[in-house]
Amino acid sequence: MTDRDHIDITEDDLHAYLDGQLDPARRLAVAKHLESHPALMAEVEDWRANDDALRGAFAPYATGDGVDLPEPGPVQRRVPAGVLMAAGLAFAFLLGGGAGYLLNDAVVTETTPSGFSLADGEWLAREASDVYLTYVREVRHPVEVGAEEQDHLVSWLGNRIDKPFTAPELEALGFALVGGRLLPIGGVPGAMLMYENAQGDRATILLARNIGARDTAFQFSHGDGVNTFRWVDGPVAYAISGFLDRPQLEALSRAVYDHFEST
Amino acid sequence: MRAELMSHLPALRRYAYGLTGNRDAAEDLFQATVARALENQRSWRGINLRGWLFAIMTNLNRNRVRDGRRTPESVPFEDAPGLAAAGDGAEEARDPLLQRRLVAALDTLSPDMRAVLLLVVLEGYSYGEVARVLEIPMGTVMSRLSRARRGLATALRQDNIVSMTQR
Numbered sequence: 226m227t228d229r230d231h232i233d234i235t236e237d238d239l240h241a242y243l244d245g246q247l248d249p250a251r252r253l254a255v256a257k258h259l260e261s262h263p264a265l266m267a268e269v270e271d272w273r274a275n276d277d278a279l280r281g282a283f284a285p286y287a288t289g290d291g292v293d294l295p296e297p298g299p300v301q302r303r304v305p306a307g308v309l310m311a312a313g314l315a316f317a318f319l320l321g322g323g324a325g326y327l328l329n330d331a332v333v334t335e336t337t338p339s340g341f342s343l344a345d346g347e348w349l350a351r352e353a354s355d356v357y358l359t360y361v362r363e364v365r366h367p368v369e370v371g372a373e374e375q376d377h378l379v380s381w382l383g384n385r386i387d388k389p390f391t392a393p394e395l396e397a398l399g400f401a402l403v404g405g406r407l408l409p410i411g412g413v414p415g416a417m418l419m420y421e422n423a424q425g426d427r428a429t430i431l432l433a434r435n436i437g438a439r440d441t442a443f444q445f446s447h448g449d450g451v452n453t454f455r456w457v458d459g460p461v462a463y464a465i466s467g468f469l470d471r472p473q474l475e476a477l478s479r480a481v482y483d484h485f486e487s488t
Numbered sequence: 489m490r491a492e493l494m495s496h497l498p499a500l501r502r503y504a505y506g507l508t509g510n511r512d513a514a515e516d517l518f519q520a521t522v523a524r525a526l527e528n529q530r531s532w533r534g535i536n537l538r539g540w541l542f543a544i545m546t547n548l549n550r551n552r553v554r555d556g557r558r559t560p561e562s563v564p565f566e567d568a569p570g571l572a573a574a575g576d577g578a579e580e581a582r583d584p585l586l587q588r589r590l591v592a593a594l595d596t597l598s599p600d601m602r603a604v605l606l607l608v609v610l611e612g613y614s615y616g617e618v619a620r621v622l623e624i625p626m627g628t629v630m631s632r633l634s635r636a637r638r639g640l641a642t643a644l645r646q647d648n649i650v651s652m653t654q655r
Contacts, residue, residue: 236630236634237630237634240630240633240634240637241615244608244609244615246614246615268641271641272637272641275637275640275641275644276609276637278586278590279506279590279605279606279609279610280609280610282586282587282590283502283505283506283610284502286501286502286504286505286514287498287499287501287502288498288501289494289497289498289501
């Protein structure tokens with residue numbers, strides 16, 4: 226760096242050279258300087274290799290998968306907290322009997338099915354999508370009870386929603402049970418089961434006590450990037466949600482439907 | 489703003505992984521940043537959304553580190569939470585050992601140095617943009633970048649594998 230011919234090449238120049246932030250004349254001067262200083266050249270090349278390694282190592286995480294933003298409707302704009310957090314809090318407070326303590330009416334309205342037609346089960350698709358978005362990115366605590374306690378999980382959830390059930394086996398489709406949690410759905414207890422495949426894609430099954438919908442066949446809906454299949458069968462309404470494409474989600478839904486039909 | 493925000497999320501998540509080197513912390517930081525941005529969207533003045541988002545994440549991360557939620561020196565290297573253990577579907581294509589080494593080397597940098605290095609190297613920011621986003625003088629950007637690159641190289645060398653170029 227103290228070579229008389231290139232006395233003005235600075236440390237900053239070396240970095241700007243690497244980062245492509247020099248004008249052409251300066252870049253040429255730095256290149257010449259490096260050619261006559263092999264040790265310095267080796268150092269710069271070492272930095273370049275480390276930079277490349279960093280870019281390579283973190284590139285796979287530059288994904289928008291599994292991310293979605295809440296609809297910026299007039300109701301949610303009045304919600305002060307971050308919406309992802311708010312959704313989790315809303316559930317937590319409802320579970321704890323604290324609804325209305327922290328939450329204003331707007332939030333409560335948002336999490337109850339009023340405003341949707343009960344008859345067509347539209348509310349359920351909305352709930353299912355919200356639940357999915359709330360928990361799909363949860364890394365540590367997506368579920369309250371893990372799959373390793375499956376018997377306990379389903380009997381506990383079954384008791385809470387007045388519908389004994391077993392968890393569908395979806396291994397044939399590549400999905401394994403992660404666990405489940407209890408949620409208020411339409412103001413009554415509901416159960417969420419989360420599944421995950423080897424790629425880390427998650428799907429949720431929601432079982433809700435039917436609050437007035439007619440029996441329906443499969444209905445598909447799409448919102449906020451989440452695909453949902455739902456159906457109503459007597460006292461229970463079901464919804465399967467995921468960032469999966471429609472055929473994949475439909476295959477899952479059929480398997481889930483068959484499971485619940487036969488049990 | 490919503491559509492534009494969505495378009496920045498992938499890079500924002502990559503930056504979170506770079507800052508934390510750990511999946512749980514990265515996803516927490518990422519979600520907190522998005523939530524903070526949505527909360528404060530009225531205070532966004534409509535210019536350079538990308539810079540604003542990265543500034544929020546940098547600040548939240550600084551708080552996270554200051555509050556002791558990152559204590560790399562207390563974690564033995566072999567047990568350091570690496571991205572390889574993250575299981576985001578991404579690691580199959582990666583060399584988990586290399587990722588762990590890089591994360592361990594990044595952990596030797598101060599959060600401020602690390603942020604500058606990642607903004608320049610991972611996110612391709614110009615030095616001027618980094619100065620604006622982090623609200624620091626250009627000279628500080630350059631000195632942090634220099635110390636970060638040298639620190640990273642030293643840490644990787646001490647890792648007994650002389651240089652990434654020899655891989």
